[in-house]
Amino acid sequence: MRNRVADAARDVIAEHPPATTPTGDVLRAWYDAGLAWVHFPEGRGGLGLSRGLQGVADEIAEQAGVPSLSLLNPIGHGMAAPTIVEHAQTPELAQHWLRPLASADEIWCQLFSEPGAGSDLAGLATSAVRDGDDWVVNGQKVWTTLAHIASWALLIARTDPDVPKHKGLTYFVVDMTAPGVEVRPLRQMTGQAEFNEVYLTDVRIPDSHRLGAVGDGWRVAMTTLMNERSSIGASGLRRGEGTIADAVALWTQRPDRHTPVLRDRLTKLWLRAEAGRLTSERGRVTATVRGPGPEGSIDKLVGAELNQRVYEFCMDLLGPEAALYGSYAMTEVRAEDANRGGDVQQRFLRSRANTIEGGTSEVLRNILGERILGLPGDLRADAGRPWREVPRG
Numbered sequence: 403m404r405n406r407v408a409d410a411a412r413d414v415i416a417e418h419p420p421a422t423t424p425t426g427d428v429l430r431a432w433y434d435a436g437l438a439w440v441h442f443p444e445g446r447g448g449l450g451l452s453r454g455l456q457g458v459a460d461e462i463a464e465q466a467g468v469p470s471l472s473l474l475n476p477i478g479h480g481m482a483a484p485t486i487v488e489h490a491q492t493p494e495l496a497q498h499w500l501r502p503l504a505s506a507d508e509i510w511c512q513l514f515s516e517p518g519a520g521s522d523l524a525g526l527a528t529s530a531v532r533d534g535d536d537w538v539v540n541g542q543k544v545w546t547t548l549a550h551i552a553s554w555a556l557l558i559a560r561t562d563p564d565v566p567k568h569k570g571l572t573y574f575v576v577d578m579t580a581p582g583v584e585v586r587p588l589r590q591m592t593g594q595a596e597f598n599e600v601y602l603t604d605v606r607i608p609d610s611h612r613l614g615a616v617g618d619g620w621r622v623a624m625t626t627l628m629n630e631r632s633s634i635g636a637s638g639l640r641r642g643e644g645t646i647a648d649a650v651a652l653w654t655q656r657p658d659r660h661t662p663v664l665r666d667r668l669t670k671l672w673l674r675a676e677a678g679r680l681t682s683e684r685g686r687v688t689a690t691v692r693g694p695g696p697e698g699s700i701d702k703l704v705g706a707e708l709n710q711r712v713y714e715f716c717m718d719l720l721g722p723e724a725a726l727y728g729s730y731a732m733t734e735v736r737a738e739d740a741n742r743g744g745d746v747q748q749r750f751l752r753s754r755a756n757t758i759e760g761g762t763s764e765v766l767r768n769i770l771g772e773r774i775l776g777l778p779g780d781l782r783a784d785a786g787r788p789w790r791e792v793p794r795g
Contacts, residue, residue: 406449407459411463413435420466426507432459432504433500439456440456442500446496475506476548477547477552478503478510482510482554483504484625485625495610495611508554509552510556512546512626513549515546520545524567525789525792526560528541528542528559530559537574538604539574539582545759547596547597548596554576555600556574557576558573558620558622566788567784567792569620570617571618572615572616572618574612582603583602584600593730595732630761645753648713650668653668656719667715668715671712696773703763707756710757713750713753720746724750727747
């Protein structure tokens, strides 16, 4: 099977040389050859093979200079695609969404968090009311990455307020160009506007764009969230790569700032990064057998906190220079820049969000304690109560 994947990848590269072929054409051919997600069914960007073989295709693509889809369309690649392929109502509809997603012709975003429902996502208030063959959606979402350039969005909304919060949710795909969708940028302390708030006012969504059954939105959302945490946390890095490489590079560039204390801190960070990388590799192997699970929370938790420690070290190494920053002029972030940073000061500021986005560290510790270690569950005062009766504010 490795040879089958490798041969297919080399054929695509030979027929569509990345140096002379538009990126979209290369990625469309990659999808048609079943190499976008090799474990997906044939005809939907895959070959029906083991997840573990994806690395064979990805390595050939990287060596040939094919841009990574996880950078060009991060939410589409890591979160939307697995949810669509598992829960779309028909294979034809899945194909309709997946091919332009895989070529980055259509960027995707995720309409989950709300001003009053972040860590407690199941407490969300955005409503969807059935109207014939459509659903009419009203509400507000926030911290939506890339909504300003997205064509489609994953949306979870409340369709029954009279049952417990987890049971009254339904999952949809919404057209971001539909009437009633308003996107407003949120300026971060980096000066960038990577996130947005999205207002939904009488937005109509056809029932065919529902993913999963009515009232089964929480289960569908778990598909998205498990893949989100795996895609955020999983590094797929070689030894010494990733954020720790930034710290080592800065250390090498600034011998004038070396001290025994900082050397000791860098050594400990290196060891922690290597332990995290090896743990991530073990999780990747597990995922090849049964797909992403709660173990992905380990990668995300460890990676987020490591990123913050690494860039704190970089700021301490720079000393007073750490206070220098090029510009706070607001700029809207492109998809390919969403997971990249500028200078080390910008990366330090951006890292402060790492322990919040994609599941806070507190929530992830609860998941690991309950679902991995088997510890007693956290107290849930609203368990079994209809959502309408749960106090909010």
